[in-house]
Amino acid sequence: MIFVNLPVNDLARSVAFYEAIGLHKETKFSDDTAAAMKLSDTINVMLLTHDKWRSFTSKAIVDAKTSAQVALCISRDSRAGVDAITEAAARAGGVADVSPPQDHGFMYGRSFEDPDGHVWEPMWMDPVAAEQGPGAFAQQDA
Numbered sequence: 001m002i003f004v005n006l007p008v009n010d011l012a013r014s015v016a017f018y019e020a021i022g023l024h025k026e027t028k029f030s031d032d033t034a035a036a037m038k039l040s041d042t043i044n045v046m047l048l049t050h051d052k053w054r055s056f057t058s059k060a061i062v063d064a065k066t067s068a069q070v071a072l073c074i075s076r077d078s079r080a081g082v083d084a085i086t087e088a089a090a091r092a093g094g095v096a097d098v099s100p101p102q103d104h105g106f107m108y109g110r111s112f113e114d115p116d117g118h119v120w121e122p123m124w125m126d127p128v129a130a131e132q133g134p135g136a137f138a139q140q141d142a
Helices: 011-020 050-054 079-091 127-132 134-141
Strands: 002-008 024-026 034-038 043-049 071-075 107-109 119-125
Touching: 002 011, 002 050, 011 024, 011 034, 011 043, 011 079, 043 050, 079 107, 079 119, 119 127
Parallel strands: 002 043, 071 119
Antiparallel strands: 024 034, 034 043, 107 119
């Protein structure tokens, strides 16, 4: 399993944002300092207040609105799935397409920022390209 830990300024606002884009709050791992948001059977996004975050590290919290430390790429089942989560993020208070959309035929991706500036990159890849690699996909198209 993977737990993506993100420091957030306003826990309630962040929970509402992530619920609006399709994640579900796991209440047994949530309290007033942290919320576990289920992305998939194997990926959880842990939203942590700044005080909670500081209990794990003495490193400064990066302002994700002005600096980048990580871009979180998540796969979707289709191009429409990429568009749906990106557009839901914009409606829920995030920013869509903080990087230009990418369409390589066999792979399609967009991006969005959550209210704290954390960058997510939903992407779809043709199953043949995902299984065999983009080179094999290009050869099949030839």
